[in-house]
Every structure is written in C-alpha cells, then in structure tokens.
Amino acid sequence: MRTAPVHVVVMGVSATGKTTIAQRMAADLGYEFVEGDSLHPQANIEKMEAGTPLTDADREPWLCAIAALVAEKDAAGVSTVVTCSALKRSYRDLLRSASEGGSDTFFVHLHAPYEVLEERMSHRTKHFMPTSLLRSQFDTLEPLQPDENGVVVDVTPPVDEVVAEAEAAVPH
Numbered sequence: 001m002r003t004a005p006v007h008v009v010v011m012g013v014s015a016t017g018k019t020t021i022a023q024r025m026a027a028d029l030g031y032e033f034v035e036g037d038s039l040h041p042q043a044n045i046e047k048m049e050a051g052t053p054l055t056d057a058d059r060e061p062w063l064c065a066i067a068a069l070v071a072e073k074d075a076a077g078v079s080t081v082v083t084c085s086a087l088k089r090s091y092r093d094l095l096r097s098a099s100e101g102g103s104d105t106f107f108v109h110l111h112a113p114y115e116v117l118e119e120r121m122s123h124r125t126k127h128f129m130p131t132s133l134l135r136s137q138f139d140t141l142e143p144l145q146p147d148e149n150g151v152v153v154d155v156t157p158p159v160d161e162v163v164a165e166a167e168a169a170v171p172h
Contacts (some may be wrong), residue, residue, distance in 0.1 A: 005079040006031070007070050007105045008170055009095055011086035013137035015117040016110035016155050017162070018083040024163045025108075026081035029170065032073060036084035039065040053136040056090075063094050070098035070105075087140045092148065107150030108166045114138055116156055 008031065010022040019035060026033035040062050044054055066084055073080050086092045086107065096105045114134065121131040144150045151169035155162050 004100065004104050005074050005077050006171065007074065007079065007095075007099050008081045008108060009086055009092070009105060010081060010083050010108045010110060010166070011092075012110035012155075013085060013087070013117060013141060014134055015120040016112060017159065018085075018110060020159060021108070021110060021155075021162055021166060022081045022083045024159070025167055025170070028163070028167055029079070029081065029172075031079040031081045034066070034069060034073075034080050034082040036062075036066050036082055039069065048133060051132045053133055053140075056088075059091065063091055067094055067098040070095065074099040074104075085137065087137060088142045089145060089148070092144075105149065106170055107144055107148060108169065109144050109150060109152045110155045110162070110166075111152050112155045 008022075008025065008029075010018045010025065012018060019037075022035075023033050025031070044058050044062060047054060047058065063084070066082060070080055070082060082095075084091075084095065086095060092107060099105050118131060118134055121134060144152060149171075151166070153162055153166050153169075
C-alpha cells in the first residue's frame with residue numbers, strides 16, 4: 001500500500017481531452033483535481049487568444065505556479081491529478097521537482113494524430129487556445145523518454161476506454 005502522495009500529470013497538446021480525462025481519473029482514484037490552465041497568467045491567455053505561441057519564458061511562471069501548488073498538496077499528503085501540456089522534458093522535470101524526490105509524479109501523455117485533434121478543436125466553443133496554435137504545440141512536443149515515469153495513451157477510442165487505460169497505468 002502506497003503511503004506517499006501520488007501526482008498524476010495528464011499531459012499532451014491541445015484537444016486531447018486533458019480536462020475530461022483528468023477529472024474522471026481524479027474522481028475514480030480519489031485524488032484532488034487541479035486544472036493547470038486556470039493557473040496561466042492573464043498575459044499568457046491573451047497571447048494565446050491572439051494566436052501567438054507561448055515561449056519558454058512565457059510558460060515558466062505558469063509551470064512554477066503548477067509546481068508550487070503540487071508541492072503544497074504533496075506536503076499535505078494529498079494526491080493530485082493535474083492537467084498541463086508539459087510539452088518539453090524540461091517542463092516535466094520542473095513539475096517532477098514539486099514532489100518529494102519526484103519519483104511519485106506519473107505522466108499520462110494523451111496522444112492522437114494531428115488531424116483528429118484539429119477536427120476536435122474546430123468544434124470547441126469555449127477555450128482560449130485557437131486551432132492555429134496546434135501545429136506549434138506538435139512542433140514543441142518532446143515525447144516521454146524511457147527514463148520518465150509515465151504512459152502514452154491514444155485518445156481516439158471512447159473516453160471510458162481512455163480513462164481505464166490511463167488509470168490502469170498509474171502506480172497505486
């Protein structure tokens with residue numbers, strides 16, 4: 001039986017269903033849900049709404065805010081499921097540093113072909129990320145490396161299947 005808190009980062013480019021999957025996982029696992037997008041500085045949101053990709057410098061305060069919140073939950077013994085694109089290894093390293101030793105951070109990389117996600121984005125009504133930025137996210141994405149604790153999950157099947165596969169991979 002695990003005694004240390006677990007932190008699951010549901011990651012991937014836009015339109016993979018991070019929020020939907022993470023909310024379901026948090027409810028099923030009994031972990032606290034954290035919507036990473038809610039921690040973006042307003043300047044980042046405005047930049048994305050204008051169709052301008054974020055730079056590493058733009059993302060740093062956002063990633064630090066997520067890491068600080070996870071560190072707070074970790075210190076309180078609370079397990080979390082967090083949404084964050086976590087596109088680069090360096091971003092994931094920063095998020096991993098939020099928990100004691102970083103070994104209790106698990107990444108669920110939600111993935112689908114560009115065309116599938118572009119189609120999904122074209123049907124969204126309330127989101128600050130325009131479809132025009134999807135290509136820049138794919139270009140920025142650094143897949144999970146063999147030494148990173150995580151799993152890649154295809155999001156083209158129905159949501160129930162995606163959630164089940166993601167949950168089955170999370171260390172308990």
